[in-house]
Amino acid sequence: MSENTNDYGALFRLDGKRALITGSTKGIGRAIAEAFAQAGAEVIISSRKAEACMEVMDAIGEAAVAIPCNMSSPDDIRALAERALDGLGGIDILVCNAAVNPHFGPMSGLPEEAYDRIMDTNLKNNLLLCNLIIPQMAERRDGSVIIVSSIAGLKGNAMLGAYGLSKAADMQLVRNLAVEWGRSNVRANCIAPGLVRTDMARVLWEDPEREKAAAGSYALGRIGEPIDIAGVALFLAGPAGSFVTGQTIVADGGAMVSVGEYS
Numbered sequence: 001m002s003e004n005t006n007d008y009g010a011l012f013r014l015d016g017k018r019a020l021i022t023g024s025t026k027g028i029g030r031a032i033a034e035a036f037a038q039a040g041a042e043v044i045i046s047s048r049k050a051e052a053c054m055e056v057m058d059a060i061g062e063a064a065v066a067i068p069c070n071m072s073s074p075d076d077i078r079a080l081a082e083r084a085l086d087g088l089g090g091i092d093i094l095v096c097n098a099a100v101n102p103h104f105g106p107m108s109g110l111p112e113e114a115y116d117r118i119m120d121t122n123l124k125n126n127l128l129l130c131n132l133i134i135p136q137m138a139e140r141r142d143g144s145v146i147i148v149s150s151i152a153g154l155k156g157n158a159m160l161g162a163y164g165l166s167k168a169a170d171m172q173l174v175r176n177l178a179v180e181w182g183r184s185n186v187r188a189n190c191i192a193p194g195l196v197r198t199d200m201a202r203v204l205w206e207d208p209e210r211e212k213a214a215a216g217s218y219a220l221g222r223i224g225e226p227i228d229i230a231g232v233a234l235f236l237a238g239p240a241g242s243f244v245t246g247q248t249i250v251a252d253g254g255a256m257v258s259v260g261e262y263s
Contacts (some may be wrong), residue, residue, distance in 0.1 A: 011240040015040035018088040019237065020080075020133065022071055023098030025052040027198035028148060031226035032095055032233045037063040039234060044084050044091075047098065071098040072121045074128060081132035090140065093237045094133045096126040097148040099166075101200065107161035115162050122166035123173065130177060130188075138184035144237050145188040147174055148229070151252050154192060167192070171248045178246030187245035189236050194252025196224035219254020228253075 019036045023029040025047040033043045037060050045056045046069045053066035065087060069080035084091055100121045103114040126147055137143025152160045153167030170190055177188035195214050215222050232251045235241050250256055 012234055012238055013040050014093070014234075014238050017041040017092040017237070018044075018090060019093035019095065020044040020046065020084050020091050021095040021097060022046050022069065022080075022129070024095075025049070025056045027200065028193065028196060028226045028229045029095070029097040030056055031230035032097065033064070034060060035227070035230040035234050036093070036237065037061070039238065041093065041237075042088060044088070046080060071125050071129075072100065072117065074125065077125055077129050078132065081129060085133070085136060090136055091133050092137065092140075092142060093144045093146070094130065094137075095146045095148070095233060095237075096129060096170075099148070099163075099200070101160070101163040103162060104159055106158060110162050118162045118166050119169075122163070123169045126170060127173060130173075134177070134181055134186055137186045138181055141185040143181075143184075143186040144241070145174070145177060145186065146233055146236050147188075147190045148233075149190040149192045149248060151192050151194050151250060151256055154248075154250070154256065174248070175246045182245055187236075187241070189241070189244060189246070190248040191229060191232050191236070192248050192250045192252065193229050194218065194224055194250075194255040196226060196229060198226060217255070217258050218252070219258050222253060224251070224253055 014036055019041045021029050021033045021043060024033040024045045033045055037043050043064050045053045045064050045066045047053055048070045050068040053068050057064040057066040067080055067083050070076045100117060102117055103110050130145060147170045149170045150167040152164035153171055157164050174188040174190045229251055232249050
């Protein structure tokens with residue numbers, strides 16, 4: 001029997017990797033950036049506000065670079081990709097986390113402008129950024145793309161309908177990317193969180209009674225924290241996830257297997 005030479009201790013290390021994370025100045029995106037940096041990666045902090053990017057960059061330290069970008073602007077996205085590729089010499093891990101939801105309510109009252117903004121930012125512009133970043137991954141025959149979706153894309157929802165549409169489409173986007181780029185050893189996956197304590201989801205948890213009801217309907221009896229999602233991203237980004245592609249990993253505290261108003 002030959003000796004096992006696999007380095008299992010390196011399964012969750014990202015030493016020498018370069019990661020671009022959109023929407024990474026707070027919440028899930030920031031937790032992912034911090035986790036990647038601690039795992040040895042260089043990380044690009046990106047969000048709409050330059051000051052916020054600089055603050056997170058300073059907090060993380062020398063492993064971080066700040067490049068502001070409004071993910072609603074194709075011109076900003078092209079500039080982000082150009083600066084990221086030039087500044088770090090390439091990107092090994094792309095995390096599309098930035099998203100918007102300007103409409104909380106039934107789709108019967110959804111303004112056309114809000115629909116366009118949701119679909120453009122959460123889907124079309126994710127594809128744009130992927131198309132700008134993935135080719136250089138393919139040239140090196142190594143890369144991981146992670147899109148942060150939502151369990152809102154897995155079921156109907158009376159208040160998050162358009163947002164859910166965009167998140168369901170992101171799940172199909174990674175399936176397509178996985179097929180198109182898999183032979184170049186580029187993997188693409190989604191993470192579908194349940195309710196997580198972030199600013200974007202504040203309306204769903206800031207009221208104590210609403211949070212209590214949500215937690216009570218989750219199998220784990222609590223809502224998520226950003227670090228819960230960062231751990232899944234670390235798995236998908238590194239060697240531990242090297243045989244996973246085209247998948248949606250649900251990280252929801254058991255919401256989808258429970259019955260309740262928020263699950």
